[in-house]
Structures are given as C-alpha cells and as structure tokens.
Amino acid sequence: MPVALLPPTTGSAVSLDVKALTTGPRFLRTQGMSRWHRPRSGSRHGDRDCYTAWCGYNIGSSDRARALTADEIPAGELVCATCEGRAIGAGQEEQQPGGRRLGFGPRELRPPKNCPGSRRAFLAPLPGGTTARCLVCGDTHPVRAMGGPYNPRFGLIQHPPGAALVEPCPFHRWRQLTITDRTVSCTCGRPTPAPAA
Numbered sequence: 001m002p003v004a005l006l007p008p009t010t011g012s013a014v015s016l017d018v019k020a021l022t023t024g025p026r027f028l029r030t031q032g033m034s035r036w037h038r039p040r041s042g043s044r045h046g047d048r049d050c051y052t053a054w055c056g057y058n059i060g061s062s063d064r065a066r067a068l069t070a071d072e073i074p075a076g077e078l079v080c081a082t083c084e085g086r087a088i089g090a091g092q093e094e095q096q097p098g099g100r101r102l103g104f105g106p107r108e109l110r111p112p113k114n115c116p117g118s119r120r121a122f123l124a125p126l127p128g129g130t131t132a133r134c135l136v137c138g139d140t141h142p143v144r145a146m147g148g149p150y151n152p153r154f155g156l157i158q159h160p161p162g163a164a165l166v167e168p169c170p171f172h173r174w175r176q177l178t179i180t181d182r183t184v185s186c187t188c189g190r191p192t193p194a195p196a197a
C-alpha cells in the first residue's frame with residue numbers, strides 16, 4: 001500500500017519536465033543503508049523517481065536500481081527513528097503507536113499569514129477605483145498607492161488569504177507567484193489554478 005506524500009518543496013528552480021509524486025512506498029532504503037527510511041516527498045525525473053526521506057536523506061535517482069522498497073519491514077531490521085516519528089506524526093499511518101498521538105506539521109506547507117497578493121498589483125479593479133478583487137485569493141480589498149514618487153504603483157492593502165486562494169505550486173508553494181494577463185502562476189511556469197468551487 002503506497003502512502004501519501006507531501007509536496008516536494010524547494011527553494012531551487014525545477015524544470016517543467018519534473019513531476020511531483022503524490023504517493024510513494026511506505027519504507028525504502030538503498031542496499032548500502034543500515035536502516036529503512038520513510039519518504040516525505042518525491043519527484044519524477046524522466047523515468048527516475050527520487051524520494052526525500054523525513055530525516056533528509058535523498059533516495060533514488062542514481063540509486064534507483066539499488067533502492068529497495070517495502071510495505072512491511074522484515075522482522076529484526078531497523079527503521080530510522082526520525083522518519084518513523086515524523087511520518088506517523090504527519091498522518092502517513094492510521095495507527096498511532098502506544099496509544100499516544102504524535103504530531104508533526106511542516107511549517108512551510110501552511111498557507112501564508114498574509115496573502116501573496118498583498119501590496120502588489122495582482123488585482124482586478126472594481127468600479128469606483130478604490131477597491132479591487134485580489135487575483136491570488138479572490139477577496140475584495142481597498143487599493144492604495146504604493147511605491148515612491150518616482151515609481152508609483154497601486155496595490156491591495158495587506159490582507160489574510162481568502163477562501164479562494166490559488167492552489168500552490170508543488171515545488172515553490174505560494175512563494176514565487178507572478179502574473180501574466182491577469183492569470184496567476186508560479187515563476188517556474190507551473191499553473192496555480194483557483195480552487196474548485
């Protein structure tokens with residue numbers, strides 16, 4: 001049974017032919033590893049799948065031919081404690097060990113406190129000119145003049161993300177949004193569609 005993966009967030013550029021994996025094996029390791037790890041996220045590069053374990057190891061890629069996967073690990077073999085605790089805490093297992101509930105929520109996956117459309121011209125003006133609809137989150141907010149006297153521009157006031165916040169880029173989340181012809185996307189070129197109503 002594959003497990004659900006988190007998005008493979010990164011601060012680096014990711015070419016458009018790389019795909020984010022949404023499911024992966026429950027346990028994996030290379031033949032050289034002394035213990036099993038658990039995948040947090042994964043990406044597909046051509047015919048190569050590469051996983052990042054909860055503890056930070058990257059498994060796959062050139063190791064693919066040697067990477068082992070398992071649904072249950074053989075009796076007596078070790079599991080990486082960091083991977084196991086974080087995987088369970090983040091919800092990759094339904095069963096919680098020992099009757100305790102573990103919790104682990106990677107901070108960078110939460111929606112931003114302020115909408116990325118704040119203080120920017122990601123907006124569709126509304127009649128009257130004092131308010132506009134945010135093209136990132138769908139909410140309506142007042143428009144303010146921003147920038148200095150030599151580069152005046154108009155932007156929405158700072159605001160929390162509305163319910164119609166665009167879907168995040170699987171690699172860059174909401175951190176690198178750009179706008180072309182009133183369509184918001186990630187600067188890497190991946191679309192960030194509005195959520196289904």
Ligand SMILES: [Zn+2]
Nearest residue numbers: 037055080083
């Ligand atoms: Zn690990």
Ligand SMILES: [Zn+2]
Nearest residue numbers: 115117134137
């Ligand atoms: Zn907004």
Ligand SMILES: [Zn+2]
Nearest residue numbers: 169172186188
């Ligand atoms: Zn992106």
